[in-house]
């Protein structure tokens with residue numbers, strides 16, 4: 032991993048320039064050269080996997096309330112673009128399946144599980160990924176490491192990643208101790224240095240820091256040898272890597 036260019040992973044698509052976690056945002060990230068997309072998932076009352084960061088609809092749509100208490104039929108009518116800019120009025124909360132239809136095979140899709148929903152998310156997500164035939168393109172990550180372990184145990188072919196925000200332990204060593212084969216570490220970019228990245232590489236782990244948006248931070252992440260960079264501005268990173 033060290034010495035290679037990191038891959039560009041669009042955070043919630045291209046969340047700096049389009050309404051996060053919408054099809055417009057994912058399309059823009061791909062246009063800007065993203066080789067991967069990060070997105071966040073929740074489950075509706077009727078078991079549909081939708082792409083949204085928050086548990087609630089309030090911040091990024093013209094609806095309100097918990098996603099898990101509402102049916103897909105109602106959520107699909109909401110506007111998820113106008114809050115960001117008028118030009119995006121009409122964007123919707125996408126289903127995970129709609130993102131897969133938009134995104135070509137071979138693009139890394141980093142599905143961040145925000146909540147396990149008492150196991151319902153794991154079941155629904157694995158059923159969807161098996162059916163999609165694209166499980167190899169996907170890395171499932173979460174701050175809920177117990178959920179990640181259950182997913183890996185239920186589906187050994189799934190690639191799983193550990194999200195973390197602070198440098199509390201040696202995460203490469205920790206990843207080797209949790210009882211499942213971890214594919215990647217997803218640290219907050221402030222939490223890692225070259226020693227951490229070297230340690231991860233020696234342990235065979237990819238490192239995908241989030242959320243890196245500025246030139247000096249891109250340069251630092253490139254210098255310490257991360258495998259990919261999760262950014263709200265895929266175009267900025269593409270230009271810098273040219």
Ligand code: G3P
Pocket residue numbers: 042069071084143172194217241242261
């Ligand atoms: O997956 C990286 C990053 O998205 C984690 O934090 O809050 O932006 O989902 P958040």
Ligand code: MG
Pocket residue numbers: 069070071143
């Ligand atoms: Mg996320």
